[in-house]
Amino acid sequence: MYSLSCLYSIKENPFRSKSRFPIALRIREALYSCHQNGLALLLVWIPGHSGITGNETADLCAKSAVHLGSLEHFKNSSQDLSALAKTYLIRSWKSLWNDSKSVKGKYYASVQTDIPRRPWFFSCKYADRWVTSTICRLRLGHACTPVHLNKIRIRDHSICECGLEEGTVSHILFSCPKLLHPLYDVLPVQVPRPLNVECLLMSVFSPFCRFLCKYVKCNNIKL
Known part of the structure; x- marks a missing residue:
């Protein structure tokens, strides 16, 4: 057998595996039947073709069957159909995303x-729940800043608690005197300057996300 992934698929527990290929189950059934009849079989992985006579011919026949094989007798596995559905769903989601982001959710866009393939916090196991919640609200544009709270009429004014200027996200992160350390003073040298809030919130998929989470926690920023 020249496919190592096939050997792993046959070896792994079919009830715990995410991919349950019907042909792998049939092979396991045939191996079990041989075991019951006292036949000992050994499956070996052959890297490449290793100069074994007949392997080249078998490989050519397998490739030609893709183009010359009959279409009258075939069966689609669930994995084949799910892959098609996944491709269609991703394409539809991207189309809806491109159409909707020009109408609403412009800041998040x-x-x-x-x-993304996964939410940014999937790779941030080190971040506390309130840290991820704070960063998510910042990315959505619905953080509990004085400006946003004034916009939705929860506060009478949009001035920061420090009293110096409006409580925007930029002011709270970069220049508010209530911070232990302004963000500009502690940013790693690898982060390109000048830096605005949007660029900072785009970096959650980069290695700088760990620093951002630590900064939010150390300054007790709860938005």
């Missing part, structure tokens, strides 16, 4: 230009 400015910091998240495309659909």
Whole structure:
């Protein structure tokens, strides 16, 4: 057998595996039947073709069957169909994303230009829940800043608690005197300058996300 992934698929527990290929189950059934009849079989992985006579011919026949094989007798596995559905869903989601971001969610679209494969916090196991919640609200543009609270009529004014200027996200992160350390003073040298809030919130998929989470926690920023 020249496919190592096939051997792993046959070896792994079919009830715990995410991919349950019907042909792998049939092979396991045939191996079990041989075991019951006292037949000992050994499956070996052959890297490449290793100069074994007949392997080249078998490989050519397998490739030609893709183009010359009959279409009358075939079966689609669930994995084949699910792959098609996944491709269609991703394409539809991207189309809906491109159409909707020009109408609503414009700020989030400015910091998240495309659909990620996974949410950013999947790779941030070190971040507390309130830290991820704070960063998510910042990325959505619905953080509890004085400006936003004034916009939705929860506060009578938009001035920061420090009393110096409006409580925007930029002011709270970069220049508010209530911070232990302004963000500009502690940013790693690898982060390109000048830096605005949008660029900062786009970096959650980069290694700088660990620093951002630590900064939010150390300054007790709860928005």
